[in-house]
Amino acid sequence: xxxxxxxxxxxxxxxxxxxxxxxxxxxxxxxxxxxxxxxxxxxxxxxxxxxxxxxxxxxxxxxxxxxxxxxxxxxxxxxxxxxxxxxxxxxxxxxxxxxxxxxxxxxxxxxxxxxxxxxxxxxxxxxxxxxxxxxxxxxxxxxxxxxxxxxxxxxxxxxxxxxxxxxxxxxxxxxxxxxxxxxxxxxxxxxxxxxxxxxxxxxxxxxxxxxxxxxxxxxxxxxxxxxxxxxxxxxxxxxxxxxxxxxxxxxxxxxxxxxxxxxxxxxxxxxxxxxxxxxxxxxxxxxxxxxx
Amino acid sequence: xxxxxxxxxxxxxxxxxxxxxxxxxxxxxxxxxxxxxxxxxxxxxxxxxxxxxxxxxxxxxxxxxxxxxxxxxxxxxxxxxxxxxxxxxxxxxxxxxxxxxxxxxxxxxxxxxxxxxxxxxxxxxxxxxxxxxxxxxxxxxxxxxxxxxxxxxxxxxxxxxxxxxxxxxxxxxxxxxxxxxxxxxxxxxxxxxxxxxxxxxxxxxxxxxxxxxxxxxxxxxxxxxxxxxxxxxxxxxxxxxxxxxxxxxxxxxxxxxxxxxxxxxxxxxxxxxxxxxxxxxxxxxxxxxxxxxxxxxxxx
Numbered sequence: 226x227x228x229x230x231x232x233x234x235x236x237x238x239x240x241x242x243x244x245x246x247x248x249x250x251x252x253x254x255x256x257x258x259x260x261x262x263x264x265x266x267x268x269x270x271x272x273x274x275x276x277x278x279x280x281x282x283x284x285x286x287x288x289x290x291x292x293x294x295x296x297x298x299x300x301x302x303x304x305x306x307x308x309x310x311x312x313x314x315x316x317x318x319x320x321x322x323x324x325x326x327x328x329x330x331x332x333x334x335x336x337x338x339x340x341x342x343x344x345x346x347x348x349x350x351x352x353x354x355x356x357x358x359x360x361x362x363x364x365x366x367x368x369x370x371x372x373x374x375x376x377x378x379x380x381x382x383x384x385x386x387x388x389x390x391x392x393x394x395x396x397x398x399x400x401x402x403x404x405x406x407x408x409x410x411x412x413x414x415x416x417x418x419x420x421x422x423x424x425x426x427x428x429x430x431x432x433x434x435x436x437x438x439x440x441x442x443x444x445x446x447x448x449x450x451x452x453x454x455x456x457x458x459x460x461x462x463x464x465x466x467x468x469x470x471x472x473x474x475x476x477x478x479x480x481x482x483x484x485x486x487x488x489x490x491x492x493x494x495x496x497x498x499x500x501x502x503x504x505x506x507x508x509x510x511x512x513x514x515x516x517x
Numbered sequence: 518x519x520x521x522x523x524x525x526x527x528x529x530x531x532x533x534x535x536x537x538x539x540x541x542x543x544x545x546x547x548x549x550x551x552x553x554x555x556x557x558x559x560x561x562x563x564x565x566x567x568x569x570x571x572x573x574x575x576x577x578x579x580x581x582x583x584x585x586x587x588x589x590x591x592x593x594x595x596x597x598x599x600x601x602x603x604x605x606x607x608x609x610x611x612x613x614x615x616x617x618x619x620x621x622x623x624x625x626x627x628x629x630x631x632x633x634x635x636x637x638x639x640x641x642x643x644x645x646x647x648x649x650x651x652x653x654x655x656x657x658x659x660x661x662x663x664x665x666x667x668x669x670x671x672x673x674x675x676x677x678x679x680x681x682x683x684x685x686x687x688x689x690x691x692x693x694x695x696x697x698x699x700x701x702x703x704x705x706x707x708x709x710x711x712x713x714x715x716x717x718x719x720x721x722x723x724x725x726x727x728x729x730x731x732x733x734x735x736x737x738x739x740x741x742x743x744x745x746x747x748x749x750x751x752x753x754x755x756x757x758x759x760x761x762x763x764x765x766x767x768x769x770x771x772x773x774x775x776x777x778x779x780x781x782x783x784x785x786x787x788x789x790x791x792x793x794x795x796x797x798x799x800x801x802x803x804x805x806x807x808x809x810x811x812x813x814x815x816x817x
Contacts, residue, residue: 262624264750312801318624319569320800323757326750327796334790451635451746454628462624491639495632499617502629506620 242476243376247431251424257463264325267450268332273432302425461508552771558724564761572630578744580726581733607726615718652740760808
C-alpha cells in the first residue's frame with residue numbers, strides 16, 4: 226500500500242467514522258437520557274436522505290433542501306416521541322424494541338409508498354463539486370471534506386451544550402436520575418421531547434449529508450442502524466465521548482477491512498466489537514449511566 | 518383444562534390436514550408451524566428467562582445452510598445423519614455466540630445478539646461460495662414429498678411443546694423462573710445463573726436450528742434474508758403477540774400471524790404497514806399478548 230493510498234484510507238475511515246458518530250450520538254443520547262433503545266433511529270437516517278433527495282429535486286438546491294428538511298425531521302421526532310415513545314418510559318426493553326421495530330416497518334412502508342423502490346442519486350451543489358489533491362494521485366472531494374467538517378463542528382457544539390449550558394446540565398441530570406430531576410420541578414416531558422427530536426434531527430442530518438455520497442435507496446437506514454449499535458456498544462451506551470471513539474474505530478476498521486480483507490469487510494467490524502466486549506463488557510467508556 | 522382442550526383440538530386439526538393432500542395448505546400450515554417452533558423456543562429465552570435475543574434467526578439460518586451444504590456438496594441427505602448434525606451445529610454456534618453475548622446484560626445483550634446476527638447475515642450475503650444474496654437451493658431434500666415433510670413438522674411441533682413444558686416444570690425451569698424474577702437473588706441462593714442462561718440459550722438455539730432444518734426441507738431453498746435481524750424481530754413479535762411467558766400463546770400466535778400475513782397480502786400491497794400497525798397496537802394496548810385475554814392462565 227503506497228503512502229498516498231494509506232493516507233487516503235485514513236481520511237476515508239475518519240470521514241466515515243465522523244458520519245457514524247453523528248448517527249450514533251443521537252442514539253446514545255436518547256438511550257442515556259430517555260432510557261429507550263430506539264431501533265427507528267436508522268429510519269430517521271433514511272428519511273433524512275430521502276427528504277434531501279426529494280426536496281433538492283423540487284428546489285434545485287441541496288443546501289436549501291437540507292435547511293428545509295432539518296425542521297421537518299424535528300417535527301417528525303416530536304410526533305413520534307409524543308405519540309409512541311412517551312408511552313414506553315416505564316416499560317421494559319422488550320416493549321421498546323418491539324414498538325420501535327414496528328416503527329421501522331412502518332417507515333419502510335411509508336418510504337415505499339411515497340418514493341418507490343428505485344435508487345436515486347443526489348447531486349452535490351455545483352459550488353462544492355471540486356476536489357482537492359491528496360498526494361500525487363489521490364483526490365478528496367470537497368463535499369466529503371465539508372461533511373467531515375460539519376460532523377466535527379456538530380460534535381464540538383454538542384459537547385459545549387451538554388457540558389456548559391443550563392439545558393445541558395438538565396440533560397445530564399435527566400440521564401443520571403430522571404425522577405429526581407422531575408421532583409426538582411423541571412419539566413421532564415419537555416426535556417425528553419427535546420432530546421428525542423434532537424436525536425432524530427442528528428440522524429436525519431447524517432442521512433442528508435450522506436445522500437450525495439452513497440445514493441438514496443430503500444433499506445439504507447438499517448445498515449447504518451446496526452453499525453451505530455456497534456459503535457454505541459463499543460463506546461459504552463449513553464456516553465457521547467465513547468460514541469466518538471467507537472465511531473472512529475468502526476469507520477477505520479471498516480475502511481481498512483475493505484482494502485485488506487475484501488471478502489470479510491462487513492464481518493471485521495463485528496469482530497472488533499466482540500474483542501472490545503471480551504475485554505470490557507460494558508464498552509470502552511461505559512457505563513456512564515449505570516442502571517438504565 | 519380448557520387450554521389443554523384447545524391445544525389438543527388445534528393439534529388434531531393440524532394433523533388432519535396431512536391427509537387432505539392439498540399442496541397449498543400443506544405448504545402454508547407447514548411454514549406456520551415452523552413459526553410456532555421458533556416462537557416457542559424464543560419464548561424460553563424472552564418469556565421464561567428474561568433474555569431478549571435477536572440472534573434467533575441466525576441459528577435457524579445456520580442449520581438450514583448446513584443442510585444445503587451437506588446435500589449439495591456431499592450428497593448427504595439421510596435425516597438420521599443430517600438432522601442431528603444440523604441441530605448440533607446450531608447448538609454449537611449458540612454456545613459460542615451465547616457465551617460471548619451473555620457477558621453483556623440488559624440492552625447490551627440485545628445489541629450484541631443483534632450484531633452477531635448481522636455479522637452472519639453479511640457473511641452469507643457477501644460470499645458467492647455461500648450463495649450470496651440469492652441463497653442456495655437444496656438439491657436433494659432429506660424428506661421427499663410435501664405430505665411427509667408436513668407430518669415431520671407436525672411431529673416436531675408437538676415434541677417441542679412437550680419438551681419445553683416438561684422442562685419448565687422441572688427444577689431447571691424453576692431456576693429460570695427465578696432468574697426472570699430476580700437474577701441476583703437466584704445467584705445468591707447458589708445457582709450459577711450465567712450457566713443456566715447459557716444452557717437455555719443453547720437449547721433455544723438448537724430448537725431454532727431444528728426449525729431451520731425443517732424449513733429448508735419443506736421449501737428446498739435457503740437465503741440470507743432468513744437469518745437477518747428483521748426475521749429475528751418478527752419472531753419476537755410473534756412471541757409478544759401470542760403472549761410471552763406462555764408456551765401455547767406464541768405457538769398459536771405464529772399460526773395467527775401466518776393467516777394475517779397471507780390474507781393481508783391479498784387485501785393490500787402495503788400489508789407490511791398492517792403488520793406494523795398490529796405490532797404497535799399490541800405493544801401499546803396488549804402487553805401480555807393474546808394469551809393475556811384468557812383469564813386465569815399465566816404460565817404454561
